[in-house]
Amino acid sequence: MPRKAQYNINAILDQAIDVFLEHGYHGTIMDEIIARTEFNRRGFYLEFGSKQHFLYVVLEHYHQQYLKKIVGHLEQNHGLPSIQDFFKAYVMHVKGKGCLLINCITELGFDDAKIREIGRHYLDRLQIDFIGCLEKAQNLQQLHPNTNIESTALQLTSYVQGFAVNAVLAGDTDELQLATQALLGPLASRTP
Amino acid sequence: MPRKAQYNINAILDQAIDVFLEHGYHGTIMDEIIARTEFNRRGFYLEFGSKQHFLYVVLEHYHQQYLKKIVGHLEQNHGLPSIQDFFKAYVMHVKGKGCLLINCITELGFDDAKIREIGRHYLDRLQIDFIGCLEKAQNLQQLHPNTNIESTALQLTSYVQGFAVNAVLAGDTDELQLATQALLGPLASRTP
């Protein structure tokens, strides 16, 4: 019977995330992917077919494995604390690296419809989850009663993207943590 | 006496901005730059030396010619209205295209120290200008008296980047205009 594959797909996808984060899509060359992931050229093309298709798989893995879990905080339904948990996790995640999805949007969004679609879907989801969380917060009277929920959700969504860009430049993330507190603080009701 | 150069450097730099916006740095190939700008290979290398150096020149031009003028709104010293003018101009500018500087940061920031430096400088400047504007707004009593200016400026800076990303995905800019209103509205004092 034949040999079994030596490589672990999940580990490879994780390693690939870092490579793409560092050099972008076009800046990443196959030689580096092969060198830094634990598998070989033939295996690569047997498994993924092409660099482009590989990116889609990596991006899907990135979404499922990381972004979804972070966004998951917003679905805990604890109102404002959930939003705080989300930002804390997000800032930790993007610190010093940025966000692969955001990077793909800015690098490839114009040319690649699939990337655009994934990006739109992600942002829509984020905004909907913020809305849900803010509504819950309102029910729990954690929020200023006259808060415009839709607008606030839109703000928070923009803010998230801003972090992803900042994280590439910012050495430490204390600054980002502080900004988050400043952002969320004023949302809280004075008379809970 | 010799012929004079036919090309107009400024026009070329403007044309190049669009090419880089569409395909990113590594995704842009020299053939397209040559085809879409009004000059030829020889002229290009005589003038700029390399693709990389050309990017720096384009970026500098982009900064001087576009970003600086938009950020200039913040130096009008009218407080909140200046911030509103800034966002209006920025949204118009990035609509459907994104921001070249932000794109370069996310694509090249990890590998290219010069890009990182330009990016940091730009964001610092933006934040300082926001602070100045917010202080002025406070003096003019356009602002909630208990606003934390530093944090608010940091937030606004993050929004700007978020917009740059959103603009790549958003077909129309109504959404972004709405977000701006949602963003700036709550800053205004209730008792001016």
Place this chain on the structure above:
DNA sequence: ACCTTCAAAGAACATATATTCTAGAAAAGT
């Protein structure tokens, strides 16, 4: 009108890069 100088166009070159192919070796069953 003629000559000189250099711009314009694109061919040519060298390197980089994605993808395919080949040879040898390692695992698993008999």
Place this chain on the structure above:
DNA sequence: ACTTTTCTAGAATATATGTTCTTTGAAGGT
């Protein structure tokens, strides 16, 4: 131990791409 399967490593290939070179001809002065 032997055979089979297919994995691994890396050579090979074809194309893409940044850069340089060559040829042609246009502009401007005399």
